[in-house]
Amino acid sequence: MATLIDELASAIAELEDEKVLELVTTRLDSGIAPLAIVDNLQQGMTEVGMRFESGDYFLSELVMCGEIMKDAMAVLEPHLAGADQQHRGxxxxxxxxxxxxxxxxxxxxxxxxxxxxxxxxxxxxxxxxxxxxxxxxxxxxxxxxxxxxxxxxxxxxxxxxxxxxxxxxxxxxxxxxxxxxxxxxxxxxxxxxxxxxxxxxxxxxxxxxxxxxxxxx
Amino acid sequence: MTKNPEELYQERLKRVEDAIALRVPDRVPIVTFFSYFAARYAGITYEEYTYDAEKMLSAAIKVHEDFEPDMADIPGIYYLGPTLDALGFKQLRWPGRGVGPNKPYQFVEGEYMKAEEYDHFIEDPTDWIIRKYYPRICSEFEPFSQMAPFKFSFTYFNMGSLAPFGTPALQKAVDALKKAGEASMDALTYIMKFGQEMAKRGFPISLGGLTQAPYDTLGDYFRGTKGIMLDIYRRPEKLLRALDKLTPWMIELGVTSGKQSGNPFIFIPLHKGSDQFMNQDQFKTFYWPSLRKVMMGLIDAGMTPVVFVEADHTSRLEIMSDVPPGKVVYHLENTDIFKAKEILGDKVCLKGNVPMPILCLGTPDDVKAYCKKLIDVVGKNGGFIMDTSVSLEDAKIENARAMFDFTKDYGVYR
CATH class of the missing domain: 3.40.50.280 (Cobalamin-binding domain)
Incomplete structure (x- = not known):
């Protein structure tokens, strides 16, 4: 399992729900671009997907991760209006x-x-x-x-x-x-x-x- | 010399009992879920199989007469239409109601118990079921939410607690309950008739009752798959208390149904503890201990758990070997049955598992080749019952035929 350098990405990967929400709020308050925060969340999520693939994580972890993402996105969404979100296809x-x-x-x-x-x-x-x-x-x-x-x-x-x-x-x-x-x-x-x-x-x-x-x- | 039905009945029963007790029977027994295959084979729709008792009965009899399994598959969970209609049942879609006339019934996943209702559930599950759960899963029972808890109605001082039954809404709900009761009684009559018809033809019934793993009951019907997974992280204490509450209840359900039917084979389908659903620690904490208690409770009461191990449980096999030898059946779906024979061979009778893709898309030769391997490896020294991985539902008829004929011929222990 990889260790993620970014604290928020790592909190997602470790399924620390309260820490994720806390970090999202602090980062927003300190003026970090919402899209940069989304990037970190996605890094964490990608790590969760990789842990699932390697058999370290299971559906229960994926479901929990999805719920944490949902809660985090609910905080972020009002700040994302108008932002140009890139996607891979x-x-x-x-x-x-x-x-x-x-x-x-x-x-x-x-x-x-x-x-x-x-x-x-x-x-x-x-x-x-x-x-x-x-x-x-x-x-x-x-x-x-x-x-x-x-x-x-x-x-x-x-x-x-x-x-x-x-x-x-x-x-x-x-x-x-x-x-x-x-x-x-x-x-x-x-x-x-x-x-x-x-x-x-x-x-x-x-x-x-x-x-x-x-x-x- | 042809055998009479009573002799056939005893011979088939012994064949299965020998396999379960890990003895070597005269040949590998074959017992399967025909499910809607029976309707298709008889040329009626799944909807007719769900609603028309006479057609259901003759279709179910015909499939047994023609294929002659060692035990009969009771059609009780298919002939449900009139009862479900009377309830306005919302937790299923079934043939002709929400799915096409030739599609099987399907469960409607949902969070039917809210996270904040754990205390109510643990304190008084019956009251929670009547006043919270029924109104959510049966449209006709929505007014049950207006009832007072029955526990208030123990004294003549408080007969006012019955007043809600004086309202038109609850009276309509009580009428619906009467109709559902009548439909259920009618269905039971036909199921008993099926049992008699099978006995006349020398077939014991494969299952006498049903119960579930406590985690599955809570996850399937009440909290939902997602809800219960989140509970593992967010409210593990409450989840464990609810499982403790459910454990004796699930034992009582299985033992009572087995005693009423006079048939000790109790079905336990496993849903939410498979390899990919949770990690091993979670399985050891939330899934296995209460399931094992249910199995032991059934065994202590003289019942035989017939556990339908759905999906893939290969990584759980070591843990699942902790059961008394010769008392339990594991019907395996995608679990590696050959590995299971190595790990569980001296403990558990294995049942299964001709894969659905072979039965639906393969040829009779493909089916025979897989059955041969099953008989050679898993059937070695007994303790094996031939079955499909799930049910015959969508199997080609010639493939079903091949599975039965080959097993009866090649499966003889010499």
Whole structure:
């Protein structure tokens, strides 16, 4: 596990909720730019994601980290109005039609946001039209689909077919408890992820190779 | 010579009991959740399976007649429609209500108990359930929030505490309770009928009751997945006290249901303690101790915990080996069942785990190859029951057929 130099980033990584809020307030009061504070929060969050990947952290730590981030952002948000927030690219994500499970998807959303992506979260029970509309609007080069139930596999396959039929050149990544290589091939997705940190790794790969051509909205 | 149903019943029961007791049966038993496979196989919709008792019953009988498992899968958690409608139940979406007519029921995750309600819950869980929880999960029971606690109504001095039942809103809620009771009684009648029909055909019933790990009860139904994870950090003392409160309650639930049904196999599905959900210290502090107490409480009362170990618990296997030998079944989903055989082989009967991708997307030969490996390795010296990793729900029919035929043929102990 890496030790972070910045005190705030380190407090996030160690899940010290009270210290995080205290530091955010002190830094704001001392005139530090809100975006610089967000940067430190994201550093901490990235470290949490890495600890999850290496097996030092678990979902409980991710959920706690997400809650600390939410509380910190609630303090920061009023100061961020008008600030030009940079992001690494846009990703559309949702749980496929027929399926209402979103625990896993929400964790992926949290880690992707923490890693600096603009995530367009369509929620649960999402039909093909909504995926297509969001992809056209955002020009996102990557769409993530979450599924827990084998009963929704056919639906996922159809959604992917419709996205391709709409002429959208996007990479499709799928995730969910039972998803594996065979499921990926069956539904004709490009990638599958076993857990949330895999999803971030794949996104990083896609956005690194696509840099330059990726549209930043 | 054909065996009569009573002989078949005893033979199948012994086969499963031998496996559970870690003895070598005549062959590897096969017991599975058919779930909505039964509806699909009979050519009816999941919605009909949920709402039409006669169709449900004949579909459930047919799938058992055709596949002949060693124990029957009781369809009680699928035929729920009329009862849920009467309640205005909000904690599930089910076929035809919130999901399509051929989609399975799904739980609606939520924080149904607020963090500040821990004290009420610990002090008087029944009152909390009636006046706080029911109004949130059943639209018809929203007026229950206007009731006075029943504990106030012990004296004729205080009959005024019953006055809320004089209001139109609560009277409507009581009517709904009556209707839900009637629907539930009707469902029970059909479930008992199913049991009789199965006995006539020589099938024992696979499960006689249900309970849960205290952490899962609190996390699934009350605090929500996120809520309970935050409680680990923000209010661990209260969480532990609530788990202490739930432990005897979960034992009582399992033992009572087992005694009422006369069937000692008590189902315990595990949800929130899997490998990625919490760290090992958290598992040892918040998850395992109360789960183990529940299992021991059931065993002491003569019951057999049939634990459905969902998702992946491979890193927990050493801890989970702390149970008396030959008294518990672990049905494994994605846990490494071969490693589990090494660690738990002399302690726990293992059940599982033909993976869903093979059953849904593979060929009968793929299924047979996986079953062969299971029988050769996990079935060695007994203590193994063939099953899918979850249920047959979306399995191809020819793959289900292959799993049954192959197990009965190749699974014979010679």
């Amino acid at each position: 846009s990703i559309v994500i949702g749980t496929v039609k027929g399926d209402v499970h979103d625990l896993g998807k929400n964790i992926v959303v949290m880690l992707l946001k923490g890693a600096g992506y603009n995530v367009i979260d369509l929620g649960i029970d999402v039909p093909a039209e909504k995926f297509i509309e969001a992809l056209k609007e955002s020009q996102a080069p990557l769409v993530g689909m979450s599924v827990l139930l084998t009963a929704c596999q056919e639906g996922m396959k159809e959604i992917i077919e419709e996205i391709r039929a709409a002429g959208l050149k996007v990479a499709v990544i799928i995730g969910g408890n039972y998803v594996d290589e065979a499921v990926k091939n069956y539904v004709k997705a490009d990638y599958f992820a076993h857990n949330a940190s895999d999803a971030v790794k794949i996104a990083d790969e896609i956005f690194t190779t696509a840099r330059g051509s990726a549209h930043s909205a």
